[in-house]
Amino acid sequence: MVNFSPKLDVSLDPPLPKTRNEGLVIRKYGGSSLATPEMVNEVADEVAAIAEAGDRVVLVVSAMGDSTDRLIDLAGKFAEPPAPRELDQLMATGEQVSAAVLAMALTERGIEAVSLSGDQAGIEVAGEPGAATIVRVDPGKIAARLRDARVVVVAGFQGRDADGELLTLGRGGSDTTAVALAAALGGSECEIRTDVHGVRTADPRIVRDTRVVRTISYDAMVELAGLGARVLHPRSVELARRHGVAVRVTHASDPGPSTVVTAGEASMEDVPRVIGIAHERDVRLVRVEVSASGPDHYARVLATLAACGVRPDNLSWPDPGELRFTVRGTEPLGLPIARLAMELDARSTVFEDLGSVSVVGTALLDPPGFLPGLLRVLADHRVTVPAMTTSPSRLTAVIPADAVDMTVRALHDSFGLAVDRP
Amino acid sequence: MVNFSPKLDVSLDPPLPKTRNEGLVIRKYGGSSLATPEMVNEVADEVAAIAEAGDRVVLVVSAMGDSTDRLIDLAGKFAEPPAPRELDQLMATGEQVSAAVLAMALTERGIEAVSLSGDQAGIEVAGEPGAATIVRVDPGKIAARLRDARVVVVAGFQGRDADGELLTLGRGGSDTTAVALAAALGGSECEIRTDVHGVRTADPRIVRDTRVVRTISYDAMVELAGLGARVLHPRSVELARRHGVAVRVTHASDPGPSTVVTAGEASMEDVPRVIGIAHERDVRLVRVEVSASGPDHYARVLATLAACGVRPDNLSWPDPGELRFTVRGTEPLGLPIARLAMELDARSTVFEDLGSVSVVGTALLDPPGFLPGLLRVLADHRVTVPAMTTSPSRLTAVIPADAVDMTVRALHDSFGLAVDRP
Missing domain, CATH: 3.40.1160.10 (Acetylglutamate kinase-like)
Structure with a gap:
């Protein structure tokens, strides 16, 4: 990632x-x-x-x-x-x-x-x-x-x-x-x-019974902010992490719960938990096949993409000679794809009309982990998943855009996020 | 002055x-x-x-x-x-x-x-x-x-x-x-x-056939600006004079004549001439009688006035023990007059509803001078003149406020300002 x-x-x-x-x-x-x-x-x-x-x-x-x-x-x-x-x-x-x-x-x-x-x-x-x-x-x-x-x-x-x-x-x-x-x-x-009152367990426009997250680590906040919560820009969270500054997000005029972004309370640090469900719309999946595999070729692909202003997300290389990543937004991809073909003899395929859902939290991959729960929800709802990436703090599934809302609701419910915990 | x-x-x-x-x-x-x-x-x-x-x-x-x-x-x-x-x-x-x-x-x-x-x-x-x-x-x-x-x-x-x-x-x-x-x-x-196109020979709202002054000295410009032309603030003219910067005033959108404020062209430097007629409304004349005359007493009067924010103009001392000056504007003078009475035992009289007209130019007092011409116009029009001050670049008559417009027109005409000179 x-x-x-x-x-x-x-x-x-x-x-x-x-x-x-x-x-x-x-x-x-x-x-x-x-x-x-x-x-x-x-x-x-x-x-x-x-x-x-x-x-x-x-x-x-x-x-x-x-x-x-x-x-x-x-x-x-x-x-x-x-x-x-x-x-x-x-x-x-x-x-x-x-x-x-x-x-x-x-x-x-x-x-x-x-x-x-x-x-x-x-x-x-x-x-x-x-x-x-x-x-x-x-x-x-x-x-x-x-x-x-x-x-x-x-x-x-x-x-x-x-x-x-x-x-x-x-x-x-x-x-x-x-x-x-x-x-x-x-x-x-x-x-x-x-x-806003702070960071919620999911987008309240999609899920009715969201909850304000009381404390969240810098890392988890970056995952949430980068994916869609947009309460704090990732750069401010990154700066706070480096200097150990706790950041409290509060509604300006309406008192109520607030979120503190911090290094984490000692007692909760190692407890695996799901914090919230993030999502993204306007996602495209790009598959690039290069004639020769290897880190050097991938680096050249990434350099070409960067030169065209394309920022790849959820990057993976599932097979030798193949690079796969998502691109947010609706900017045309014609130019970068043409340059990849001309300069690196690479064939690209773009899959449109996608979105993503992400389970964000702490130690998500520690056994038994939350990946089985995510996969079960996707399967139960017959959601096709053209790509998936995981990290300890984020499990992301790329799914059809029209399945995003339903999947966010199902995951929020399935992971019990609406219930306040002690 | x-x-x-x-x-x-x-x-x-x-x-x-x-x-x-x-x-x-x-x-x-x-x-x-x-x-x-x-x-x-x-x-x-x-x-x-x-x-x-x-x-x-x-x-x-x-x-x-x-x-x-x-x-x-x-x-x-x-x-x-x-x-x-x-x-x-x-x-x-x-x-x-x-x-x-x-x-x-x-x-x-x-x-x-x-x-x-x-x-x-x-x-x-x-x-x-x-x-x-x-x-x-x-x-x-x-x-x-x-x-x-x-x-x-x-x-x-x-x-x-x-x-x-x-x-x-x-x-x-x-x-x-x-x-x-x-x-x-x-x-x-x-x-x-x-x-505006520059400095005019008089206020065009009063005189119909004014002319734009092509060149004017810093000193004359300060006299004009301070009195009513208000084309350039005196502080900017003073700064230009100190550093020998010529200032050209031009209309921003309508090309035409402009005024250059400068140390003066060599050929005109010593030629006595009238540049324009300035005027002021809302002038009051103050006469202060102090119990003892002498520069020291006058200095105390001026210090008291300054402490009250009063800026005296056209200052003169016509008789021993008497100070006379004008004050522009409509600010009440009750406080300064009371302080002059209390602190210096001075009796003050304020004459209201006055204005002033000024002939502004160069070497105005060199013989034969322009003062006779000014006095003749005032006499011909039966204007009462409660006070008058002169300097080489300004001849000022304090007159009734309701005589200002007529007197400006008469002086502009009498000094031939409407006619362009080579």
């Missing part, structure tokens, strides 16, 4: 504090929680209460509601597509506006608050416009502000590179900013306020 | 180039020239033509049309008044958006262009939020960009202070940014594209 492996790092300078910084709340609010001035004022009320209770607060904010879309629309009036560097310069203002108005709202409530752009917050990034990664956070910048202000509001999704260029982080960028700040400042936990 | 003396400086590091930078166009577009996406695209067409002809271009832009008002409205939804620092963080995004979209539009036309915030452009400022002044421009930042890009678009009205704080420059800030960049980069001229 090819895991999504985000290239992220936080080089801490000075190094990570030895003791966790208690009394410091690090919290991110997504754009859906800041969609209107009224919602911003509600967030300000909530944060003011924390600050008044004595904690210092570092907030990371996304752009307000649809302002990102409005900025993209504006850009479209001048260029199609806009120059990536300039799109970044433009987009970064969305988060800066959110940060400034939230700091205003807090100041209005008598709370000393300052807003900072990613640059002002000491977030150093590298990479290309729209897809930068955080390479370093200077914790001194925010720490200095926290000596005077009770709340520091940081514009998420952005930073400054070594040449002074402003760059945005791309998808999941604000979550990643929050986790990076928690790591750099030694916060014990990073809270993500969003529009 | 008390001149408006803006505290502005550009410390150049490295120092001002010895030779002017030919082939470098430095131009500012005001918000009214960037009010709609269509207007931004028109500006992009115009600038692309210059860049294609071979020149490098540094643009300074204001926020698009009403976006500044919209940001102020947004701020009003969170705080009244908003924290000044946060208002600056918010307002600065307006110019950053303009700069980014204009750079996009240029890139779309095949012109290499980059946008820069004031900070990225190396503009160092000092002072308070909303009222910062430029203390230094690092020309290396823009010069480095001009090696790759034909056009650099700089967000006006902003900079970064020594502590890394983002600050805006307040009124006239974008004009001042443009002049500061011209000084720092050694541009031979700074062009201001705005919604």
Whole structure:
């Protein structure tokens, strides 16, 4: 299996504090929680209460509601597509506006608050416009502000590179900013306020009686997020794992259960268990037959695919000379297949109209394991399975797209996920 | 006469180039020239033509049309008044958006262009939020960009202070940014594209047949700007004077005559001439009688006025123990007058419903001078004149507010300003 492996790092300078910084709340609010001035004022009320209770607060904010879309629309009036560097310069203002108005709202409530752009917050990034990664956070910048202000509001999704260029982080960028700040400042936990209660045992649009997962390991979260739960972007989870930051996902306005993503509670660490059922639609299965087998040939196939922007998933080589993988989405595959034929004399076959279901959990393959249970459900429901891959934390079956909903429900039921456990 | 003396400086590091930078166009577009996406695209067409002809271009832009008002409205939804620092963080995004979209539009036309915030452009400022002044421009930042890009678009009205704080420059800030960049980069001229054709010989709302002044000295421009022409803010003119930058004011969309503000052409330098007629409404005349005369007492009066935020204009002391000055605007004067009475035992009288007319020009008092002509017009029209002040570049008469329009017309006609001269 090819895991999504985000290239992220936080080089801490000075190094990570030895003791966790208690009394410091690090919290991110997504754009859906800041969609209107009224919602911003509600967030300000909530944060003011924390600050008044004595904690210092570092907030990371996304752009307000649809302002990102409005900025993209504006850009479209001048260029199609806009120059990536300039799109970044433009987009970064969305988060800066959110940060400034939230700091205003807090100041209005008598709370000393300052807003900072990613640059002002000491977030150093590298990479290309729209897809930068955080390479370093200077914790001194925010720490200095926290000596005077009770709340520091940081514009998420952005930073400054070594040449002074402003760059945005791309998808999941604000979550990643929050986790990076928690790591750099030694916060014990990073809270993500969003529009869901946390991670569920399956997609509630498919399964009626889903449950919020109370704790989940970083690894299992990456599997879930990459497959469909989309509560946290895998890159932010990966960063949290590296720096041991616990991430709590909570609904912004509706109190209730929440999910903590962490290294795992000691007592549960080795207990095999199913956490949830993930799924994917718009999956295609590609079979590539090369004239000569061997790792070298496979590597050349993968290089050609990467050059065409194709990201293979669920990779396997069932027979010598054959590579099999899935591709998500609906992007045409004509060009990569033509290049594979021309450059490597490879014949490719694409199977369309597929989806996938995945059982995600811990130690799934430890005996007796959960694979027999998965196979039994598939067989009982006469689901054809053109491909399957397994790992200790994920068992994935590629199935017809029109069987996805039914299979997710059957698996959720079969593994008893709706019942709360102690 | 008390001149408006803006505290502005550009410390150049490295120092001002010895030779002017030919082939470098430095131009500012005001918000009214960037009010709609269509207007931004028109500006992009115009600038692309210059860049294609071979020149490098540094643009300074204001926020698009009403976006500044919209940001102020947004701020009003969170705080009244908003924290000044946060208002600056918010307002600065307006110019950053303009700069980014204009750079996009240029890139779309095949012109290499980059946008820069004031900070990225190396503009160092000092002072308070909303009222910062430029203390230094690092020309290396823009010069480095001009090696790759034909056009650099700089967000006006902003900079970064020594502590890394983002600050805006307040009124006239974008004009001042443009002049500061011209000084720092050694541009031979700074062009201001705005919604007027330049400086006129009088207010066209009062006088029908005004003429655009082709050249005007820095000093005369300050007199005009401070009095009512309001084409360029005095602070930008003062900065241009200090660094010998010629400023050309041109209508952004309607070609035609323009005004160049400069040290003066050699051949005209010593020729006495009237440039235009300025005027002011909402003027009050204040007469302060102090118990003891002398510079020390006058100084105490002025200190008390300054402490109350009163800026005296057209100051004179006609008799021992009496100080006379005008105050613009409609702010109540009760507090300063009460303090003058309490602290200095001074009796004050305020004359309301006044205005002023000023003959602005060069060497106005050289014999035979223009004062007789001014006095004749006032006498012919039976205008009462409660106060008058003169300087070589300005002759000002305080007159009843309801006589302002008629007197401006009479003076414009009497000094032959409507006729174009060679």
